[in-house]
Amino acid sequence: MNELIMWIIKCLIYSLGLYMVYILIFGVILFKFHKPQRTNYEKKYTVERFYGKKISQDQVHLVEDRYYANQVMNNLVNNAEKSIDIAYFMLNDGLAAKAITFNLIKAADRGVQVRILLDGLANRVFNSIKEYLYIYATHPNITVKFYEPFNLLRPSTWNNRMHDKIIIIDEYNLGLIGGQNIDDKYLTRDGEKNMKFSDRDVVIVNTNSSNKQGTVINDMKHYFDVIFNHKYSKEPIKKLTNKVIQKGNKKKRQIVSFAKKLRVTNPELFNLTIDWNLQSIETNGIKFIYNPITRLKKEPWCFIDIARLIENAKKSVLIENPFVIPIKQMLANLYKNNEKHEMTILTNSLATNSHVYAHSGYKKFRQYMIDKGTKLYEYQGKDIIHAKSFVIDQRLSIVGAYNLDARSTYLSTESMIVIDSEEFAQKLEDKIMKKINNSLQVTKGGYSKHQTVNKKKVPIYKKVLSIILYPISYVLDYML
Known part of the structure; x- marks a missing residue:
């Protein structure tokens, strides 16, 4: 009887082990090598469609x-x-x-x-x-x-x-x-x-x-x-x-x-x-963008449009996003023609981030973005940034559910609207700047000094967890 019980336990352990390997292969490793199916999306939908010439309904x-x-x-x-x-x-x-x-x-x-x-x-x-x-x-x-x-x-x-x-x-x-x-x-x-x-x-x-x-x-x-x-x-x-x-x-x-x-x-x-x-503001038009409904890796329709609008910016790009983890493929597109405009990004600090593993992934790309001339700010306020917004040349505003990371770019269904309205863009920019005024600019050595904003205290568990998760997030950045 004891031998039978031991045999059953061993079978369960082996089965669980095989199941974990199965999960690792098809739930993790597969996404590293799978390539999304390409379409003619970029040729079919040009960035000119986002700019209106008259007041819309x-x-x-x-x-x-x-x-x-x-x-x-x-x-x-x-x-x-x-x-x-x-x-x-x-x-x-x-x-x-x-x-x-x-x-x-x-x-x-x-x-x-x-x-x-x-x-x-x-x-x-x-x-x-x-x-x-x-x-x-x-x-x-x-x-x-x-x-x-x-x-x-x-x-x-x-x-x-x-x-x-x-x-x-x-x-x-x-x-x-x-x-x-x-x-x-x-x-x-x-x-x-x-x-x-x-x-x-x-x-x-x-x-x-x-x-x-x-x-x-x-x-x-x-x-x-x-x-x-x-x-x-x-x-x-x-x-x-x-x-x-x-x-x-x-x-x-x-x-x-x-x-x-x-x-x-x-x-x-x-x-x-x-x-x-x-209560609403007039626009020159609004466009709805979204990711395709497919499994595994998607063709990144939302990111394609956002990256092209950033590339075409003449003066400024202002971004507020809770999770900024632009992997290698994304960075190449985000910084095309970046010498033509100034880019400012506001995101969570480790103290305000609700997902420590996401912040660990962000750290991998932080210095690269700074070296490219980005003004990068980390929020020190009492709440947690979860808004996802872009303001292009103080004219176009992009608002919705899309995070600036690989998960939103390649894995999840996402949707945003692109609003052509200088009045709305100014209102949105004011809201983001209010948070930037409660943030610290990131430098190579940490943060630049600020007269009124102090670095928010980071709980010890977050510091420890961030160190532990960094090598994992470094390898699995394509899933963050």
Whole structure:
């Protein structure tokens, strides 16, 4: 009997070892050597399309404050009349998730068709939201799907995540895009959570609802339709059993009860009035860019366009990004014709970075960027930079979900909008510069001296972890 038990244990150990090798080969090493399929994207789509010659029907509104972003999301949902399409990387249980879920239910109750797309790894493995799924799945007017649901036997799919953050209202009337997740760390007031992200969204307002071909929201909706109906997107609740229905109804009652109290303490999440036409800025046009929906390494459509716009810049390039890890292939394109313009980059310091391994990867390229003449700043503020934005020649603004790293460039679905508006660009630049004024410029020896900004204290565990992870991130930079 003991021999049988030992034999079973050995088999399990060997099986686990083989499985780990399988994961290493198909979940890590494969991505080092796989080459994305090339298309005629660069010839088909030129950078000239980003520059408009006259006022367009699309206007924009910058959403910067955390709690205001929460209000805006719920305002859009509360005013929907026909349809709501939502794609988010992550939904975490909390005030923000409960509020928007309650408002989505109310919208669906009045006949609005709701489609929700969530990433299948972030919301299944790292974050259990089953009870929310039960609520969505049991409502006849709500359809929820996971993009690339987690599969233990397919590690090659683990890295291809859906990283978009998009809301589309009434097909092509209003749109929202940015970097927020539906999570209290992104969407609540100061002091409500220990960890706070500083992020950014943009509302797109179609001022001519009779012309859907003239608005960028129509392109966003087409992208959503493709990814939502793609074979990689699947419904997480395959069968509505009595157990699922009971749990969904129980969670729904809890959320309704929570919303009743929230109406008293946070009424602006339910009845905020915003005149979007008055609150938005005119543009010369907006273009929607995104990565292709493919597995393994993708042709980097977002990066191709961003890099070409940087290459064509005549005066200045201003970048705010939480994760700046431009691997060798990316650097070659980022610094083409860089003598023609001044490049300024704002990113997290080790103290403010939420992912130590990402900062370890960034360190590998930090000196190269400085040597190329980049003014590189690391944030020393109380929150964590999570906004992803570019300002080109104080005219074009690029905002969305794309991080300046290999993961966003080659692995994840990503989407951004490119806005042609000097007024909006100035407003965005002011917001970024405000953070730069609370940052320190990186030099070869550390930081340049600043009269009012002090280096933020780095916890010991981060320092140790950064040293340990550096050699790993150095080798695996193509996956960071």
